[in-house]
Amino acid sequence: MKAIVILFLFSIFFLAGCSSLILKPGNFAWPVESVSKVDNKGMIEDNQYNFSLNVKELLYAETQDSVNIANVTLRIIRDAKGYFFVTASKFKNVYIFEQIEGGLKLTKKILIIPEGIENPAFNQRQPYIQLLNGQSSPILLTKEGILEGEAK
Amino acid sequence: MKIILQFFILFMLLSLVLEAQEKSDYAIVQLFRTKAQSISQSVDKASSVQECAELNTSVDAIGKEFVNDKILLNKAIYPDGYDRTIEHLRGKLLVRQKDLGFIESQVVRITELETTVSTLTDQVKKLNMQNDKLLADIQMLNRNVQKLTGDLFDAATPLDSLHNMIVKLRQGLQDRDALIFALTDSLFLQYDKNVSDMKDVEKQGLLGKIERHNIISNVKHSIVDNVAFLETTQLKGSDLVTLVRQQKRFQSQWAGIAPKLTSIYLNGKTRQYEVSSVDSMLAVWGDKVDNSMWRSLNTLFKEKGFFVKKFENGEEFNSNLIAFLSEQIQNPNEETNDTRFKLFTNFHENLWLTDLNATWLPALTELNKISDTQRKEIEAKVEKWRSIVSPGASWLIYVLVLLGVLLIPILAIRLFPKAPQAVKETSST
Numbered sequence: 189m190k191a192i193v194i195l196f197l198f199s200i201f202f203l204a205g206c207s208s209l210i211l212k213p214g215n216f217a218w219p220v221e222s223v224s225k226v227d228n229k230g231m232i233e234d235n236q237y238n239f240s241l242n243v244k245e246l247l248y249a250e251t252q253d254s255v256n257i258a259n260v261t262l263r264i265i266r267d268a269k270g271y272f273f274v275t276a277s278k279f280k281n282v283y284i285f286e287q288i289e290g291g292l293k294l295t296k297k298i299l300i301i302p303e304g305i306e307n308p309a310f311n312q313r314q315p316y317i318q319l320l321n322g323q324s325s326p327i328l329l330t331k332e333g334i335l336e337g338e339a340k
Numbered sequence: 341m342k343i344i345l346q347f348f349i350l351f352m353l354l355s356l357v358l359e360a361q362e363k364s365d366y367a368i369v370q371l372f373r374t375k376a377q378s379i380s381q382s383v384d385k386a387s388s389v390q391e392c393a394e395l396n397t398s399v400d401a402i403g404k405e406f407v408n409d410k411i412l413l414n415k416a417i418y419p420d421g422y423d424r425t426i427e428h429l430r431g432k433l434l435v436r437q438k439d440l441g442f443i444e445s446q447v448v449r450i451t452e453l454e455t456t457v458s459t460l461t462d463q464v465k466k467l468n469m470q471n472d473k474l475l476a477d478i479q480m481l482n483r484n485v486q487k488l489t490g491d492l493f494d495a496a497t498p499l500d501s502l503h504n505m506i507v508k509l510r511q512g513l514q515d516r517d518a519l520i521f522a523l524t525d526s527l528f529l530q531y532d533k534n535v536s537d538m539k540d541v542e543k544q545g546l547l548g549k550i551e552r553h554n555i556i557s558n559v560k561h562s563i564v565d566n567v568a569f570l571e572t573t574q575l576k577g578s579d580l581v582t583l584v585r586q587q588k589r590f591q592s593q594w595a596g597i598a599p600k601l602t603s604i605y606l607n608g609k610t611r612q613y614e615v616s617s618v619d620s621m622l623a624v625w626g627d628k629v630d631n632s633m634w635r636s637l638n639t640l641f642k643e644k645g646f647f648v649k650k651f652e653n654g655e656e657f658n659s660n661l662i663a664f665l666s667e668q669i670q671n672p673n674e675e676t677n678d679t680r681f682k683l684f685t686n687f688h689e690n691l692w693l694t695d696l697n698a699t700w701l702p703a704l705t706e707l708n709k710i711s712d713t714q715r716k717e718i719e720a721k722v723e724k725w726r727s728i729v730s731p732g733a734s735w736l737i738y739v740l741v742l743l744g745v746l747l748i749p750i751l752a753i754r755l756f757p758k759a760p761q762a763v764k765e766t767s768s769t
Contacts, residue, residue: 219365219412219415219416220365220366220369220412220415220416221364221365221366223366236418263366309364309365309366309367310366311364311365312365320362320364326362
């Protein structure tokens with residue numbers, strides 16, 4: 189009996205120690221997008237939001253070219269839930285990432301326009317992300333995809 | 341049905357909101373940052389009271405321009421945001437003014453003038469656009485109506501929409517002319533002294549402002565538009581007189597500022613050429629306006645059926661009109677009194693009272709095309725013509741003569757009565 193009680197108490201303590209601590213609600217929205225040029229090594233760096241990231245893989249995924257990567261201007265914005273929305277001029281897609289340890293992991297790729305976006309820009313319109321696309325109507329995005337607007 | 345209507349309204353609202361938000365927030369933030377940075381750098385370099393006043397206006401302007409994006413800027417620009425950036429610029433400017441030893445009231449007065457200048461510049465820009473559009477519309481409408489009516493049409497054809505546009509454009513041109521000169525005055529007033537007494541730095545500053553506010557090009561634009569308006573509309577009568585007056589007013593206002601601009605442009609041959617080119621443009625405008633005026637007056641006589649010899653200036657107008665009136669008085673063709681009376685009545689009622697005496701003679705005198713004496717001479721001739729052909733007058737003369745003839749024997753009888761009969765009888769006895 190004594191052994192059972194000890195085992196029971198031990199399992200309670202063990203389970204309590206293992207349960208994750210969740211902090212909610214949180215708002216990770218950036219007020220404006222970050223606009224950064226990719227360097228020769230495929231890195232971008234932002235002083236306002238204080239991060240750096242290697243985006244070589246993303247550029248290869250979009251353009252199938254891992255050589256001519258310098259001087260591409262990437263536009264990144266983070267929504268309230270903490271997802272990162274990434275695109276650039278001439279990109280066909282908007283890429284949505286979530287944060288993982290020491291990097292970002294793709295969660296969704298949204299096709300906006302097969303010919304490439306002309307002058308993209310992200311605006312924070314909580315709870316959405318607004319994508320401006322040159323003269324076309326703006327598009328509202330969520331981490332799931334396009335909520336409103338025209339994708340071609 | 342109600343649900344469909346609600347959905348439709350919601351859709352429209354959403355579209356409007358989306359349309360209104362089409363600006364990139366990032367671009368707004370960058371623009372604000374760049375402008376604020378530029379003002380801050382200019383404050384460091386400012387060395388005159390006018391520059392400080394101008395920067396004061398710039399801070400006000402940036403504040404107004406971005407006030408709607410205040411929330412965004414406060415979030416996006418860390419740590420200053422919108423409010424502290426503006427506050428910081430004002431503080432920096434105040435410190436600079438104190439360092440340079442400028443009196444606050446002086447800066448405030450010049451700032452007010454600078455604000456007036458900015459407002460006037462904006463108004464001139466708006467009027468430029470509005471007038472350009474109206475002029476283009478009038479030209480297009482003219483062409484369209486001419487296509488439809490052929491030679492039957494001229495711009496004086498009563499067509500409500502065209503007439504309204506013409507009236508609007510004429511007002512727009514007048515307003516713009518007035519604004520340009522008010523703007524120029526405000527620029528010179530900031531320096532509170534003659535150009536000859538200004539330091540080189542001040543002259544440079546004023547020169548910069550004159551160029552930044554496009555004074556010369558606005559004056560030129562105005563002249564070009566006025567000439568185009570004159571040629572497009574082919575106005576007549578009092579409308580044309582208004583245009584002539586406008587040209588003269590413009591000319592005299594330009595005469596007021598041209599010497600100042602010339603002395604400001606003393607070291608730049610190209611710029612001096614700009615001033616003299618305005619003079620020649622004004623002369624062209626003056627000639628065109630004068631030609632239109634004489635053409636319109638010649639046409640007026642012709643349209644009303646009076647054969648006054650063609651004239652092209654004030655002297656010719658006076659002598660030819662006097663010659664016409666003298667001919668009517670002398671009656672060399674020996675026309676009957678009835679015909680002469682009818683001609684005079686036609687002249688008097690359809691030309692003299694309605695146009696010549698009401699509009700043209702006062703205007704020609706005012707514009708120094710004819711002298712006061714010449715005008716009086718014309719009026720006297722018309723009066724003489726009237727007295728000669730007026731049937732009322734001749735009838736009265738006949739009656740008076742008849743009365744005179746009848747009265748003479750009556751008076752004679754009364755004044756010189758026959759000698760009394762009784763005296764005669766007494767003497768016989």
